[in-house]
Amino acid sequence: EIVLTQSPATLSLSPGERATLSCRASQSVGSSLAWYQQRPGQAPRLLIYDASNRATGIPARFSGSGSGTDFTLTISSLEPEDFAVYYCYQRNNWPLTFGGGTKVEIK
Amino acid sequence: EVQLLESGGGLVQPGGSLRLSCAASGFTFSDYTMSWVRQAPGKGLEWVSAIVSGGGTTYYADSVKGRFTISRDNSKNTLYLQMSSLRADDTAVFYCARGIAPTTSYFLHWGHGTLVTVSS
Numbered sequence: 001e002i003v004l005t006q007s008p009a010t011l012s013l014s015p016g017e018r019a020t021l022s023c024r025a026s027q028s029v030g031s032s033l034a035w036y037q038q039r040p041g042q043a044p045r046l047l048i049y050d051a052s053n054r055a056t057g058i059p060a061r062f063s064g065s066g067s068g069t070d071f072t073l074t075i076s077s078l079e080p081e082d083f084a085v086y087y088c089y090q091r092n093n094w095p096l097t098f099g100g101g102t103k104v105e106i107k
Numbered sequence: 108e109v110q111l112l113e114s115g116g117g118l119v120q121p122g123g124s125l126r127l128s129c130a131a132s133g134f135t136f137s138d139y140t141m142s143w144v145r146q147a148p149g150k151g152l153e154w155v156s157a158i159v160s161g162g163g164t165t166y167y168a169d170s171v172k173g174r175f176t177i178s179r180d181n182s183k184n185t186l187y188l189q190m191s192s193l194r195a196d197d198t199a200v201f202y203c204a205r206g207i208a209p210t211t212s213y214f215l216h217w218g219h220g221t222l223v224t225v226s227s
Binding site: 001034036038043044046049050055056085087089091094095096097098099100101 | 144151152153154157166167168169202207211213214218219220
């Protein structure tokens with residue numbers, strides 16, 4: 001099973017600041033990695049797939065990069081609605097797996 | 108509009124069984140691989156199981172293998188998850204999810220979830 005390790009666990013930032021979230025895979029997943037956002041009480045929302053492609057309707061302030069085992073989600077300038085939990089996810093190998101999540105909270 | 112509507116959750120005793128359903132609409136259900144994803148209270152996301160479009164191939168997380176069975180009825184546009192030998196750590200909200208493309212398990216569409224509570 002591929003283990004995805006996200007860091008940091010919590011990121012405390014102010015609106016307008018840049019957020020950089022990391023995800024490391026225990027073995028290569030190629031580019032088969034996605035990022036999800038989850039707000040309290042809501043289902044997850046797909047942000048990025050194939051490491052760097054934005055899903056439909058996702059604002060340009062969200063960007064993804066990386067390949068192999070190291071991946072990054074960047075939010076260029078935090079909006080109030082961006083304070084949430086973010087999960088990375090791989091579909092390169094069965095079983096599919098999620099990272100443990102990074103909570104982006106208001107400082 | 109794609110809609111996924113889960114049902115069947117509830118309170119069940121340890122060792123018991125429960126069947127979840129996910130009614131799909133707004134797309135050609137029979138074309139898509141479908142998955143179940145769960146989330147324990149206050150915890151992260153865990154992929155549980157997937158089934159390909161025709162139902163002939165299934166996949167499971169190690170944590171549920173041998174206890175859960177995924178199935179689908181394409182004539183009814185419905186996905187199922189039969190859960191048995193339930194344990195307290197199976198307590199979670201269970202989501203039905205569909206990918207961005209028929210064979211791609213990047214989950215673009217999610218249901219609202221159904222809560223399963225395993226407790227005596």
